[in-house]
Amino acid sequence: MKFTKLRLTGFKSFVEPSEFLIEPGLTGVVGPNGCGKSNLVEALRWVMGENSYKNMRASGMDDVIFSGSGQRPARNTAEVGLFIDNGERRAPAAFNDADELQVSRRIEREQGSVYRINGKEARARDVQLLFADASTGARSPAMVGQGRIGELIQAKPQARRQLLEEAAGISGLHSRRHEAELR
Ligand code: ATP
Numbered sequence: 001m002k003f004t005k006l007r008l009t010g011f012k013s014f015v016e017p018s019e020f021l022i023e024p025g026l027t028g029v030v031g032p033n034g035c036g037k038s039n040l041v042e043a044l045r046w047v048m049g050e051n052s053y054k055n056m057r058a059s060g061m062d063d064v065i066f067s068g069s070g071q072r073p074a075r076n077t078a079e080v081g082l083f084i085d086n087g088e089r090r091a092p093a094a095f096n097d098a099d100e101l102q103v104s105r106r107i108e109r110e111q112g113s114v115y116r117i118n119g120k121e122a123r124a125r126d127v128q129l130l131f132a133d134a135s136t137g138a139r140s141p142a143m144v145g146q147g148r149i150g151e152l153i154q155a156k157p158q159a160r161r162q163l164l165e166e167a168a169g170i171s172g173l174h175s176r177r178h179e180a181e182l183r
């Protein structure tokens, strides 16, 4: 799965609709302190289904919504869209007919978030599984956050195994089995 574009509207410091094209090869994000580099990475994690506001450096999920600055009033909604090239047909069967996948998450103050996959409303679980199957996702080892290396070194065997399973792309299977066992 190749990410091609990230679109942010009202997300943290990105109040106006902002699009970031992700070209083939290595992409670097540079800029002065506080310009929003980490916010951009958080937007990526958020749209992939991050459900812990603490992992978003927030004290509630509504904190990801632009909270106002100077003359700009606060917003009531935030939306992040992630565009994925599916030319190689690597998406899970349910979405695999499309050349491009568009995953979006929109939050409204005090109303929680709604996810969509190619315009169709989806559960957070569907979005999380979509990325888990492709060995990526909000908590995947593909996203190395600050302090994560130290965490890995000190992790208990169970937690380390989870990381290895995510890296091997089988964590999606695991959670499906777990769900099946609960039924
Ligand atoms: P550094 O180089 O220091 O790591 P950075 O480029 O990663 O900086 P971020 O941490 O992404 O910067 O952005 C921080 C900025 O985002 C701060 O100015 C903060 O006020 C702003 N910000 C965060 N959440 C919101 C919000 N909900 N509404 C408005 N602005 C916000």
Ligand code: MG
Pocket (backbone or CB within 6 Å): 037, 038, 039
């Ligand atoms: Mg930063």
